[in-house]
Amino acid sequence: MTKPLIIALDFPDWPTAEAFLDQFPKGEHLFVKVGMELFYKTGPDVIRALKARGHRIFLDLKLHDIPNTVHSALTVIGQLGVDYTTIHAAGGSEMLQAGVAGLKAGATKAQVKPAKLLAITQLTSTSQSQMQTEQLVQATLPESVTNYAQIAQQAGCDGVVCSVQEVPLIHAQTGIDFDCVTPGIRPATSQTNDQKRSATPLAAAQAGSSAIVIGRPITQATNPYQAYQTIKAEWEQK
Numbered sequence: 001m002t003k004p005l006i007i008a009l010d011f012p013d014w015p016t017a018e019a020f021l022d023q024f025p026k027g028e029h030l031f032v033k034v035g036m037e038l039f040y041k042t043g044p045d046v047i048r049a050l051k052a053r054g055h056r057i058f059l060d061l062k063l064h065d066i067p068n069t070v071h072s073a074l075t076v077i078g079q080l081g082v083d084y085t086t087i088h089a090a091g092g093s094e095m096l097q098a099g100v101a102g103l104k105a106g107a108t109k110a111q112v113k114p115a116k117l118l119a120i121t122q123l124t125s126t127s128q129s130q131m132q133t134e135q136l137v138q139a140t141l142p143e144s145v146t147n148y149a150q151i152a153q154q155a156g157c158d159g160v161v162c163s164v165q166e167v168p169l170i171h172a173q174t175g176i177d178f179d180c181v182t183p184g185i186r187p188a189t190s191q192t193n194d195q196k197r198s199a200t201p202l203a204a205a206q207a208g209s210s211a212i213v214i215g216r217p218i219t220q221a222t223n224p225y226q227a228y229q230t231i232k233a234e235w236e237q238k
């Protein structure tokens with residue numbers, strides 16, 4: 001099976017997201033990411049609408065709270081029947097374990113397939129110098145990311161969100177079945193925007209990314225379907 005290319009639906013409401021999706025041929029089943037902006041506006045209705053169109057869903061709410069709160073929230077998310085969801089590794093192993101248990105409890109309750117739980121490591125908008133000066137982390141950025149990956153794997157998470165640069169290091173440590181989902185993807189001709197650790201679709205494929213996440217180079221393209229096809233071809237080239 002080809003590895004997923006996940007389109008970030010970073011839109012303010014459902015009509016805008018729907019108008020974007022309507023630019024793709026009918027019957028084209030996509031893998032889409034619903035983030036905080038769209039989900040806070042629509043609630044679970046957006047999940048139902050996307051499922052009805054046959055799309056796979058990454059619900060990206062990046063939970064980070066005390067273990068009890070995260071357990072309860074992920075029990076609710078687990079009932080939605082999405083494919084991937086996110087939690088912050090920085091919350092620590094106890095919180096991650098609570099999240100894993102909550103997600104499973106929700107899926108069991110709703111009798112749906114459990115989502116894969118991905119731990120956010122260092123955001124792709126973070127540079128090493130920013131991490132060291134603002135988070136007071138003495139380690140290098142790859143060391144911080146691989147440390148989070150190890151904690152996430154031990155806690156029972158299915159994978160991490162990281163940049164393409166860290167994928168080979170993580171896989172060497174965790175094995176390739178542990179997902180490395182990589183945002184910050186930019187075709188060579190695109191602007192990097194706020195992304196600090198970006199890479200091309202081809203570099204992601206060569207590094208062994210399990211899936212790529214890409215928003216603006218597709219959502220803000222003059223012809224989104226054409227941009228999607230070009231990026232997909234590069235991602236699937238290797």
Ligand SMILES: O=C(O)c1cc(=O)[nH]c(=O)n1[C@@H]1O[C@H](COP(=O)(O)O)[C@@H](O)[C@H]1O
Pocket residue numbers: 008010033035060086120122123124125161162183184185193195213214215216217
């Ligand atoms: O969890 C994410 O998806 C995520 C983690 C991360 O470290 N960096 C990152 O960019 N993202 C998300 O990936 C998407 C990237 O969008 P673009 O920069 O427009 O391609 C956004 O929806 C971000 O919220």
